Amino acid sequence: MKTSFSLRRHVAWIVVACSCVATGAAIAADADKFPSRPVKIVVPTAPGGSIDTTARILAEKLLEVWGQPVVVENRPGASMMIGAEAVARAQPDGYTLMVVHDGAMAINPAVYKTLRYQPGKDFVSISLINSIPLVLLANPSLKANTAKDLITLARQRPGALNHANGGPGTLLPSQLFKAMAGIEYLEVPYKGAALALASTIAGDTQITIADLASASGFIKSGRLRPIGIASSERSRAFPDLPTIAEEGVAGYQADMWVGAFAPVGTPQAIVDKIGQDIRRVLEEPAVRTKMEALYMTPVGSTGAELASIMARDTLRWSKLAKERNLEIEQ
Structure with missing residues (x-):
């Protein structure tokens, strides 16, 4: 009996292990084929702003890389919360992404008493895109x-x-x-x-x-x-304009960054492929020229680097909000 039980347990573990290997292989195969249909990029602001412009520059080039339509969908409202919540609840398969700035991902959590999404839990970071x-x-x-x-x-x-x-x-x-x-x-x-x-x-x-x-x-x-x-360095576009820090507010620095995110649960292999393709696009001279003409600095990163920046900035802004007694009712 004891030998029979041990054998059954051993066989069960082999079945589980084989299942995990098969699942991993299937996900990797899906990533190799990704995307096999149109991809949607949600922008949680109205058309025409910096986030929207960034997303459309990116979408145009990803279309060339992927050979599939990349559609930008604007979902503005409630300080970007409407669009962010929609993406947080989307199917985590890589076909719904979000391009957004630090306001939604690092500042909203610092000032809103209640937030219908949690940046660190509901999303997986893919890559930085630019800083402005x-x-x-x-x-x-x-x-x-x-x-x-x-x-x-x-x-x-x-x-x-x-x-x-x-x-x-x-x-x-x-x-x-x-x-x-x-x-x-x-x-x-x-x-x-x-x-x-x-x-x-x-x-x-x-x-x-x-x-x-x-x-x-x-x-x-x-x-x-x-x-x-507001940056720590002068803008190349306006080299004669001093920084706020130079004007007597030593240490003052505030930049805006724009990044790409996917719903949590998106397979890591697909996240990695999207991130690699975004970084590849950001290295293209035509993309860099277009962004720099709009005073944007292309900045690719790994997902882990973006997550670290987001966590750092959330801590910074949360500390300030507490010191200044800032809280916004939704």
Whole structure:
């Protein structure tokens, strides 16, 4: 009896092991054939912004690599939560992806009391795509040509200035600036960067923070005045524009990054293939030229590197939100 039981157990383990090997082989084969049908990239913002532009540049080239349609679907609303939640609940097979910036993945968790998705649990990181500098902008009528001028003005007129924020992605960089500069001004929330920019252009608000890709046209037309780069280094596109750190706020730095994600549970072999293909596309001179012309810096990465950056930034912004007592009701 004892020998018979041991034999049955041994046979059972062999069956399980063979099943695992077969499953692994099947997944690897699926990855080799991926994609065999159209792929959807969800963008949780309206058409025309930096995330949307990034996704469309990527989709165009992935079509060439994969030989399958790559469709960009815009699912805006609720500070990117609607689109992010849709992807989190999608079938984890590699055919639904998300291109999104750090606002949804590192900042929303820091400020929203409840969030219908959990970036670290509901998604698998695929690759960074690019980084885009943030820029502090002023209405041309404001008597401030630099971040230092703005700080002086804010100290002379505490609470008199107001900042148009297009959501948590610019709210927290603004809050960081105020905390590090030792100033205060009013935060005026808008539903998206486009409305925040329009507000400052119209003079309804005096200042705003936006990504350089979205703001560059308004800067060139003179409708907005750039007064400080939020990055740790000056922009090559505007080399004469000092960083905020250079203007007396030592250590200030806030960049925007855009990355690619898939629903958790997506087979790792497929995630790896998508990541490899994205990094391959980002190395193409035509793609780099197109992104750099839009003030984006192409930056590929492994999924693990993106996950590490996301965790680091979530910790940073969560600490600031707690210090500033920032909490947004959904």
